[in-house]
Amino acid sequence: MALDAAQGSRLAGLLGDHAEQIVKRWADSVAVSLRGRLSQAELQSQVRELHRALLVALEGDGRELHAESAGELRAVLSELSRSRARRGFTATETAVSVFALKDIVLETMSAGGGAEQNLRDFVAYSALIDQLGLFTFESYAKAREELIADQAEQLLELSTPVVKLWEGVVAVPLVGTLDSARAQVVMERLLQTLVDTGSPYAIIDITGVPAVDTQVAQHILKTVVAARLMGADCIISGIRPQIAQTIVALGIEFGDIATKASLADALRHVLKLTGVDAARRNARRES
Amino acid sequence: MTAGLGLGRPQTQAIVGDEDVVRVRQLVRTVAVAAKLSLVDQTKLVTAASELARNTLVYGGGGQVEVTTVDNGRRQGVRIVFTDSGPGIPDLELALTDGYTTGGGLGLGLSGARRLVDEFDIQTAVGQGTRITVTKWSR
Secondary structure (H helix, E strand, C coil): CCCCHHHHHHHHHHHHHCHHHHHHHHHHHHHHHHCCCCCHHHHHHHHHHHHHHHHHHHHCCCCCCCCHHHHHHHHHHHHHHHHHHHCCCCHHHHHHHHHHHHHHHHHHHHHHCCHHHHHHHHHHHHHHHHHHHHHHHHHHHHHHHHHHHHHHHHHHHHCCCCEEEECCEEEEEEECCCCHHHHHHHHHHHHHHHHHHCCCEEEEEEEECCCCCHHHHHHHHHHHHHHHHCCCEEEEECCCHHHHHHHHHHCCCCCCCEECCCHHHHHHHHHHHHCCCHHHHHHHHHC | CCCCCEECCCEEEEECCHHHHHHHHHHHHHHHHHCCCCHHHHHHHHHHHHHHHHHHHHCCCCEEEEEEEEECCCCEEEEEEEEECCCCCCCHHHHCCCCCCCCCCCCCHHHHHHHHCCEEEEEEECCCEEEEEEEEECC
16 A cells, blocks of 8 residues: 555645545535435535544554554445445446545645645555545445345245135246246245145146246146145146147146146136036026 | 358357356347247247256256357258267267156256257267257248
């Protein structure tokens, strides 16, 4: 790191002496790049906190970002990146909050004078600020990755509902790719729902599954076998013409498992098995 | 390769993880739609690609897929080449038998994929890897 002790204390002095002016100019400059998507008060407080943490670090031996006394600075920076990432700001908009300090330091310094030393100092400060900026960038990327991982997990939860269709009939509408992780979630949910509702029938609807390959078929077959072991009967519905032809060509056999083209057919099939006749009941109501 | 065969620009996709199998499926579907394959043929090709991509991943230890649109003057089609440098297939005839599996699957992936496409070519050598070329023509 390019900052020696003298430079560190000079920068600390600079930041300390012109504190109010620097914080104000800094917040203004960041506000321009964020185009008013963050309130002035919030920006001010963020920048003030950053400024204070930087001063604390410089006054200790924290001329390096990984030094012990810079711990608070790191915390403030990653908190800033995290909040920007979660609010959907771009990486540039996040890093600019730090890089803006460069211009302001330069401005404040050139008001001072003493050209040669100033230049050397500025190069050193600049390197420090670059380091801060890169750290922000990294924290930002990490926060985004966490966000994506969270969403993937939420999607897994979202996409596997088990719904009750009728008294004693539950259905699982599968949508999208059925990989091993999702197949496991589907199976667990279905089996649990069968126990909870005491349903003797389950319909697995694959209308929303774009391609049924051997792995998908195997997952479905395993789920059906597991449901049967618990005494429930499974019907597979939503088999579109292209899927049917593909399954035949692949040579997958569903054995004695009932399959239907649509969810409605499957429900009708189950209702017939249980002896519920919707039409007859309607007729009785009318008479 | 057939003389006078029109070739489009190949698109490649590495297969290193489970999510790449999904990417291969999406890539193949996009190319198949562009080549004007019927819905049934699209589904068959995508399913075959899914099987072969998973084989490349599970048995070949990962590899690469190359998807190209081809044109033989009368019909358009899609050609997919799967390459891996895994252990190879010692007994090809056995591997192509329905129901034979070494990995706990249904044993229909390779043989099923062959039935799903129009042209199927497999080159394999023990210890050197496997290269599978499949083509599906529009009707």
